[in-house]
Amino acid sequence: MFRPSHFLAVVLFALFASVIFGVTMRDTPPKMLRYGIYCFVRFVGSAIALSWLMFLIAR
Amino acid sequence: MRLLLLIPIPYSLLPVSMRYSQKGMATPVNKIAAAGQGSQQGFVYLPLIAGWLVPGAGHFLLRKWGRGALIATSILGMFVLGIAMHGKLYSNVSDVLDVLGLAGDLGNGMLFILSRVFGLGADQVQVTTADYGTRFIVVAGLLNVIAAVDAHNLRTGRKA
Numbered sequence: 680m681f682r683p684s685h686f687l688a689v690v691l692f693a694l695f696a697s698v699i700f701g702v703t704m705r706d707t708p709p710k711m712l713r714y715g716i717y718c719f720v721r722f723v724g725s726a727i728a729l730s731w732l733m734f735l736i737a738r
Numbered sequence: 739m740r741l742l743l744l745i746p747i748p749y750s751l752l753p754v755s756m757r758y759s760q761k762g763m764a765t766p767v768n769k770i771a772a773a774g775q776g777s778q779q780g781f782v783y784l785p786l787i788a789g790w791l792v793p794g795a796g797h798f799l800l801r802k803w804g805r806g807a808l809i810a811t812s813i814l815g816m817f818v819l820g821i822a823m824h825g826k827l828y829s830n831v832s833d834v835l836d837v838l839g840l841a842g843d844l845g846n847g848m849l850f851i852l853s854r855v856f857g858l859g860a861d862q863v864q865v866t867t868a869d870y871g872t873r874f875i876v877v878a879g880l881l882n883v884i885a886a887v888d889a890h891n892l893r894t895g896r897k898a
Contacts, residue, residue, distance in 0.1 A: 680822065680823065680824055680867070681819060681822035681823050681867070682823070682867045683823070683867065683870070685870075688867075688870045691816075691819060691874075692816075692873075694812075695812040695813075695815055695816045695878075695881070696877065696881060698808050698809075698811075698812040699809060699812050699813070699881040699884060699885055702805050702809060702885070702888070703884050703885055703887075703888040706897065706898050708804075
């Protein structure tokens with residue numbers, strides 16, 4: 680059984696979802712790459728930001 | 739001016755400045771029209787159906803090898819990781835949330851059917867990682883639907 684940490688699960692999820700968003704939402708390869716990286720950063724960044732927010736609320 | 743917009747006026751009678759602008763769309767309109775002229779032969783829904791049943795197949799049919807490979811790798815990777823995490827495959831639906839989960843799972847097409855046939859996936863979620871796995875499987879299905887619709891748009895010429 681594969682048991683990733685919560686963070687690794689977030690990174691894997693963001694990676695796969697960003698690839699699909701990049702390929703399907705833009706027309707040309709450079710734009711696809713740029714949009715994929717943008718989505719990946721937003722996915723992981725928002726997960727980290729929300730994690731800190733919940734940590735501070737819970738204290 | 740705002741009150742004017744509430745009155746039903748035929749589109750052709752509207753001044754040019756008030757008409758819907760397609761400026762800034764992902765694919766310019768003239769390119770869409772040009773692409774659509776040569777792509778209306780044969781069964782238009784084949785890439786949509788193929789892309790749903792086998793991830794990436796819709797793009798492969800349209801000879802978009804790179805895009806198809808990326809889609810196939812991502813969807814397959816996400817689905818396999820979900821199964822490896824002992825994610826749940828929805829089958830017996832009892833409430834509304836289960837119906838939504840089943841709808842997401844069905845987006846995986848043949849992957850879902852084959853997994854049910856071979857008895858893969860857990861029936862119940864018992865550990866945290868299995869819950870992650872369940873979400874991976876559902877989202878893989880939803881992303882596959884997006885990819886299949888993209889293949890359809892390429893086929894009809896709506897996207898370049």
